[in-house]
Amino acid sequence: MVTEDTWLTVAETAPLYRVSLDTIYRQLRAGTLPFRYIRIGNSWRINADDVHRHLGIDGRDDDAA
DSSP states (O other): OOOOOOEEOHHHHHHHHTOOHHHHHHHHHHTOOSSOEEEETTEEEEEHHHHHHHHTOOOOOTTOO
């Protein structure tokens, strides 16, 4: 079974950590974030599963069948 990764934008990630967008951008450029991320053109994407795991959030939707 092949699963696709879900990616978050910087604007979606920053509020989860309660930091500014600039803080996330600074850490992306420095390579200090503890999860996978990619850059597509001028846009950064951060792996949602890694973020949820790092924050201790269960990323599964219990209502999904």
